[in-house]
Amino acid sequence: MTDTSIPTTVAPQVLLINHFKTLKLPTFAREYEKVGVECAREDIDYARYLLRLCELECIDRERRNTERRIRQAKFPVIKSLDTFDFAAIPGLNKSLVLELMRCEWIHKRENIIALGPSGVGKTHIALALGLAACQKSMSVLFTTAAALVHELMEARDEKRLRTLQKHLTNSSC
Numbered sequence: 001m002t003d004t005s006i007p008t009t010v011a012p013q014v015l016l017i018n019h020f021k022t023l024k025l026p027t028f029a030r031e032y033e034k035v036g037v038e039c040a041r042e043d044i045d046y047a048r049y050l051l052r053l054c055e056l057e058c059i060d061r062e063r064r065n066t067e068r069r070i071r072q073a074k075f076p077v078i079k080s081l082d083t084f085d086f087a088a089i090p091g092l093n094k095s096l097v098l099e100l101m102r103c104e105w106i107h108k109r110e111n112i113i114a115l116g117p118s119g120v121g122k123t124h125i126a127l128a129l130g131l132a133a134c135q136k137s138m139s140v141l142f143t144t145a146a147a148l149v150h151e152l153m154e155a156r157d158e159k160r161l162r163t164l165q166k167h168l169t170n171s172s173c
Contacts, residue, residue: 073140
């Protein structure tokens with residue numbers, strides 16, 4: 001009787017990809033060969049090779065996290081200050097708006113209230129501030145004043161206003 005079993009060996013690449021998935025390192029899995037070839041060509045040592053892979057993973061992870069925060073913010077549209085026309089609203093304090101984009105007001109637990117007639121850019125600036133906060137690793141939830149009032153009235157009518165107040169207090173910055 002002869003042994004018909006064939007010893008199987010798994011290629012290192014297959015094991016690496018499996019380990020990268022287990023460790024949740026998708027950029028490593030996607031880039032390790034390409035970066036390896038580049039580093040070999042440039043005669044870069046293994047520590048710098050790993051450093052390049054880690055840097056790529058960190059950049060990609062932050063990009064994905066930012067995209068997730070933007071989706072979770074439920075913005076009706078994505079707007080930044082790049083598309084805002086400050087010249088159209090000469091009374092608007094541009095330097096103040098740019099200062100607010102740094103998001104320090106959030107860390108200080110300060111509020112911003114934007115008042116003015118329709119069409120002057122209040123929502124555009126609010127969306128841009130929310131986007132900036134998402135890009136600075138902060139969680140955001142966009143809502144309109146009307147939607148917030150509606151939710152509060154519903155909560156009051158359903159006798160769950162205290163629960164909503166606790167939720168809003170706990171989830172605020």
